Amino acid sequence: MNEWWQTFFDADYTRLWEAWIDSARTEQEIAGLWKLLDLRDGTRVLDAPCGYGRISLGLARRGAAVLGVDFSESLLNEAQRRRGEAPVERLVYRRHDLREPLPESGFDVALNIFSSLGYASEADDVAILSTLRNAVRPGGRVFIETNHRAQWLHTGALRIGRAEHEHAPRSLSDPRLSVGLSAAQA
Ligand SMILES: C[S@@+](CC[C@H](N)C(=O)[O-])C[C@H]1O[C@@H](n2cnc3c(N)ncnc32)[C@H](O)[C@@H]1O
Secondary structure, eight states: OOHHHHHHSHHHHHHHHHSSSOHHHHHHHHHHHHHHHHOTTEEEESSSOTTTHHHHHHHHHTTTTEEEEOOOOHHHHHHHHHOOTTOOTTEEEEEEOOTTOOOOOOOEEEEEEESOOOOOOOHHHHHHHHHHHHHHHEEEEEEEEEOHHHHHHHHOOOOOOOGGTTSSOEEEOOOGGGGGEEEEEB
């Protein structure tokens, strides 16, 4: 039997969420990742999961060599449709359940962006994180961006007027986020 997330990420997901995450936000995230993670021409990036290639495509266009992996056939078809002239040396998409190890390794960076954990059991999350960890080279980085209860507390605190949280970083392009990066190094 399918788990809910195995059918949820379809054409409707792309249509609904893209209305909310506009291209300006995505471009800002890509620029933030490029800077924070010191990405360069030829840096090997695993974008897992990649969805419809929102982040993968922009990183490949900047020169990274990206493998985008996702379970959703629908989103991967959309990613392929959007890739334009991106060459296979820069961008490859693959359908794969990230709870299972990938055959490739040696990536400089593995990305897990836009709250892409927590859809199934904790054991499933650990399996996905192990896949990412095992895919990066020694000293490589696993970068996770996700909703966290502290963020929701922060949002709630703002709503009830506690302005001291006002200056917390809120986007991937905020340079203060780089402080956490050393802790995230594999
Ligand atoms: C919220 S979307 C984010 C996609 C992308 N990172 C982005 O920023 O647009 C979450 C994605 O996780 C994928 N996903 C969830 N569990 C997965 C798994 N076990 N293996 C592969 N993909 C998975 C879904 O198919 C979906 O595309």
